[in-house]
Amino acid sequence: MKGTDARTQALIKIWNSAVGAVSGYQAVASALSADSDFNPDLVLAVGKAAVGMCQGALDNLPPCEALIVTKYDHADENICVRARVKVVEAGHPIPDKKSLEAGQMLLDRMRAMPSGSRVLLLVSGGASSLAEALPEEMSLVDLQAITDEMIAGGKTIGQINARRKETSLIKDGKLVEAFKGAEIRVYAISDVEGDSIATIGSGLGDCHRARTTANSRVVASNQIAREYAAIQARELGLKVRFNQESLYGDVFELAPDIGAKLDQAKPGVYIWGGEPTVVLPECPGRGGRNQSLALALAEHITGRNNVSILVAGTDGTDGPTTAAGGLVDGNTWSNPETARLALRNADAGSYLEQHQSLFVTGPTNTNVMDLAIAIIS
Numbered sequence: 051m052k053g054t055d056a057r058t059q060a061l062i063k064i065w066n067s068a069v070g071a072v073s074g075y076q077a078v079a080s081a082l083s084a085d086s087d088f089n090p091d092l093v094l095a096v097g098k099a100a101v102g103m104c105q106g107a108l109d110n111l112p113p114c115e116a117l118i119v120t121k122y123d124h125a126d127e128n129i130c131v132r133a134r135v136k137v138v139e140a141g142h143p144i145p146d147k148k149s150l151e152a153g154q155m156l157l158d159r160m161r162a163m164p165s166g167s168r169v170l171l172l173v174s175g176g177a178s179s180l181a182e183a184l185p186e187e188m189s190l191v192d193l194q195a196i197t198d199e200m201i202a203g204g205k206t207i208g209q210i211n212a213r214r215k216e217t218s219l220i221k222d223g224k225l226v227e228a229f230k231g232a233e234i235r236v237y238a239i240s241d242v243e244g245d246s247i248a249t250i251g252s253g254l255g256d257c258h259r260a261r262t263t264a265n266s267r268v269v270a271s272n273q274i275a276r277e278y279a280a281i282q283a284r285e286l287g288l289k290v291r292f293n294q295e296s297l298y299g300d301v302f303e304l305a306p307d308i309g310a311k312l313d314q315a316k317p318g319v320y321i322w323g324g325e326p327t328v329v330l331p332e333c334p335g336r337g338g339r340n341q342s343l344a345l346a347l348a349e350h351i352t353g354r355n356n357v358s359i360l361v362a363g364t365d366g367t368d369g370p371t372t373a374a375g376g377l378v379d380g381n382t383w384s385n386p387e388t389a390r391l392a393l394r395n396a397d398a399g400s401y402l403e404q405h406q407s408l409f410v411t412g413p414t415n416t417n418v419m420d421l422a423i424a425i426i427s
Contacts (some may be wrong), residue, residue: 052195052217057358057425061377064282064319064423069364070277072240072270074102075109076417078172081237081269082110088235090114090170092163094113096181096315097174098142098365099239101129102415107170108132115183117159119152121179121367124413142179143370144197150190153220160228165323166229175241175365175417177251178211183219195219202302204329207242211252221252223329224260236266241365241417243298243324245271272323272418275364279321279423288425297324301343302393308422309350312357315426322422323342328396335397338369342418344376344407345389345398359424365417371399373408375420382407 054371070076083086093116095104103126108116112291121142130137138155140148140319163169166194189345200210217223226234235254238247247266247389248256257264272295281288292311304326312320328339351357362368362375376398382405383389393403402408 057427060286060425061358061360061423064279067282068275068279069414072275072416072418075106077270078103078106079110080238082095090168093170095172096177096362099174099416100177101125103172118247121176131164140180142176143201144194145179147184149180149182153181156181157183157220157228160225163229163231169229169234171255173238173251173255175238177254178214185226208249211249212250221254223253223256224399226264227259228258233263237269239270239417240268241419255346270418275418276321276323283319291318292320295323297322297326301326301339301346310407312424317426318417320424325419328398335395335400337396337399338371340368340375341402342376343397345393348378348382350402351380354380356427361422366411366414372382374411375409376402377409378407
């Protein structure tokens with residue numbers, strides 16, 4: 051990633067502050083502090099933020115067993131060496147064999163809990179792909195084909211999760227339904243518009259089917275992240291001109307709208323939150339929706355030496371890549387023909403890397419959708 055100028059450093063500080071405020075560890079630790087009377091016998095954590103969420107639980111609870119299901123390369127040694135903790139890493143965004151193993155493991159653990167037991171279920175974005183249990187008539191190949199088709203077709207997370215609920219044996223509250231102990235509580239980090247527990251993780255933590263005492267709550271969201279982004283911007287002496295969860299729709303429709311707003315904008319900070327979509331060609335290149343949006347926006351600020359934009363996934367990943375997104379300025383769109391070809395081929399990541407404009411953070415242990423932040427000086 052290029053850039054040591056003041057705008058670049060300010061963008062990174064603002065983004066880090068936003069993501070830090072919704073970390074899985076802090077969100078769960080704060081929730082347990084408010085629920086000081088709850089001491090579970092088992093912690094189940096599922097999603098891209100599962101490791102941080104589980105650590106926040108285990109560090110603030112009496113000793114108990116835990117099962118973590120997360121994305122490949124998202125578990126660190128600190129969690130893997132903890133006693134009574136089982137970690138399973140699986141496929142995302144396309145589920146794989148490990149996803150089915152993880153789903154069955156979650157279901158078995160839930161069913162095996164005795165009467166009088168208590169469970170804490172932690173759910174974050176990515177859970178839908180990372181854990182699944184299927185009916186006999188449906189194969190993994192079927193599931194992968196459906197998922198791939200929906201993602202390539204630019205379906206929203208809400209549409210994808212609604213489809214997953216139709217066949218899953220653990221989603222839409224079915225995992226919670228399998229618990230027959232005394233009490234289950236669900237803490238969720240929202241990666242969906244509206245923060246509905248019925249949509250997060252395809253309703254993995256939805257309590258509407260519960261057979262025992264059960265409740266759920268959202269402990270971190272895009273709104274909280276954007277609030278802290280604004281706080282950090284003000285601490286840097288910058289004026290926040292715009293802060294809204296409106297980053298929804300196709301990236302190639304969003305880019306001209308955001309570009310037009312920035313074209314007439316006064317100096318300051320502009321913040322968008324949400325989760326855009328992108329329709330993929332038959333043979334997509336390297337990149338994700340955030341990298342595509344960042345590169346598409348670069349065209350609208352080309353030649354301007356007073357604007358920088360950061361577009362990134364709060365989970366630290368963007369599509370099937372290790373980059374979180376892109377950080378662009380008025381010089382990024384320096385090779386228009388190559389840039390346009392990259393966008394058509396869903397290969398924005400390759401272009402951004404060549405121009406030292408990829409934004410790479412590694413796993414963040416949270417997932418509250420995406421942030422786009424622009425600074426005009």
